[in-house]
Amino acid sequence: MTGNNIAPLKGLVLCGGQSTRMQENKSRISYHGMPQWRYLADLLTSFKLETYLSCRKDQQTDFDHYSRLISDSVPYGGPSAGLLSAHQAQPDSAWLVLACDLPLISRQSLEILVRERDAEQSATAFISPVNDLPEPLIAIWEPAGLRALWQNVEAGKNCPRKTLLNTHIRLLHNPYATEQYNANTPEEKAVALKQVTGQSLRP
Template identity: 70%
Template sequence: MTTQDNPATLKGLVLCGGHSTRMQEDKSNIAYHGMPQWQYLVSLLQSFLPEVYISCRPEQVPGFSAYPNLVPDNVPFGGPSAGLLSAHALQPATAWLVLACDLPLLSKQSLELLIRSRNTTTAATTFVSPVNQLPEPLIAIWEPAGLAMLQENVTAGKNCPRKTMLSTTITLLENPYATEQFNANTPEEKAEVLSNLRL
């Protein structure tokens, strides 16, 4: 595991590989802020990090052809673990600040807090979910050791990033901007967000 004195290089990863079944349209392309959501999140991450990547399924690659840093899923399973572990396989010494694509209210203030509070001696740094008080695995900094542990768990049939976090030592933060952790997963939630953003 890395230390605070010798941290792994931190890069950004926006997870766009989900099927958006409940939303009934690609969540990464919804324009909450006048641009596709993936572009909004990439822009947020680029405010802090020099390298930001997009995780997607192989069949999505043509839709992101204008963006140079793509990580197509290259593992024999789906879900968010596929994106995390495909990035880890590509750059195993890298720490990744991971964002799900369905976070329309996220802003720089939450990311600044997360990065400032990063603890490289633990497997990950993340926020407490205001919904269930559990760790947020997809608004998180995953250290290489944490991703290696996720790989071990997935190989053993435990394909759940949150359960990996719960099984190891992580840095868990209370976010004073916890409303920014809202996930928009349905057309109704999309409409609610758009209505609130217009106020």
């Protein structure tokens, strides 16, 4: 895939989770003086990306009239629902994807993904500092990767990471790997808030 054949890159913030462990809506937590969904959307928009929020249909009024929403349109659960709904809506687009549970992510990490994107692979992703596996929800998914995810989900394999492990991807070490921290519980939220207090992570 070269030249004009490269899929246009767009932004996608995944907001459709149930937030069961956090006991509150993760997309609405304020780490940076605004709801987390807004922080992440602004971060992606700062790269001049047309940026969408992925959400459940019952969430459509939760985002302060944000104009670009993609509600779940496929009969699957988990983050795959958001990824595949975006792919269904715009099958020729690539997506720079961020989960809403990333309170420490900043522009410096995303600059690496954008700069090192390999559109000939199924995805460009960071290595997780926790388990050395690909990070599927801080990644650029190409159309080929999303087609592979669709095939796997239809076969009962509803795991974006396993799709990345079984396709050709560009895997990157992030020198700012602490920014890949996930906050999914009240305890992890407290840790993240302490980290943010001493940092300037504006887009």
